[in-house]
Amino acid sequence: MDAIRTTKASQIRALAADGMATADIARQLGIRYQHAYHVLKRSGIDPKVVTASPPLPIPKRQPEKPPLPVSVLTEGGFAYAGLWSLSPTEDLITDFALPKEVGVYAFVKAGFAIYVGVATMGIAKRLYFYGRPGITQRTSQRLNAAIKEELRRAAMIEIYVAFPSDLEWNGLPVHGSAGLELGLIKRYALPWNMRSAG
Incomplete structure (x- = not known):
């Protein structure tokens, strides 16, 4: 024993x-x-000190997403729609009338997309809210401030738009604009898109 x-x-x-x-x-x-x-x-060994566990596995680092050049947008069917600018009263305005159709829009700075979004209510109406965000529209408020800050630094923020067709998958409807927006966010580094970081 x-x-x-x-x-x-x-x-x-x-x-x-x-x-x-x-x-x-x-x-x-x-x-x-x-x-x-x-x-x-x-034995003179403090059992509370002996706490080493096997090392945790090192998580695989996600490959960095590439930036989205405007050339990829235009080759994929996006078209130039205008520029953001500041009015004398510091309001955000565009230099051209924007399309009223449902679609996807991209904000481009120095040749690269920095934000993409889907406009299910129509592009003109969606971008109107960036210029005059409501008190509950957090994304519009955040982008309003970001665009104004860039414009005050003399940066140009261009607007590109696309109008993808809706599709069907196994007899079910697929929203073309929403799918394109999500696909771009998942594939490319878009610094103003919160979901692009994940």
């Missing part, structure tokens, strides 16, 4: 020396936690 206890005690001490936590030692040897705890305590 003493030989078995000595063997278990030496196993407990050896596993602790390898950095195994007291609870893990008890589990591995099929003994009570208290038994492992007392063996370590009598």
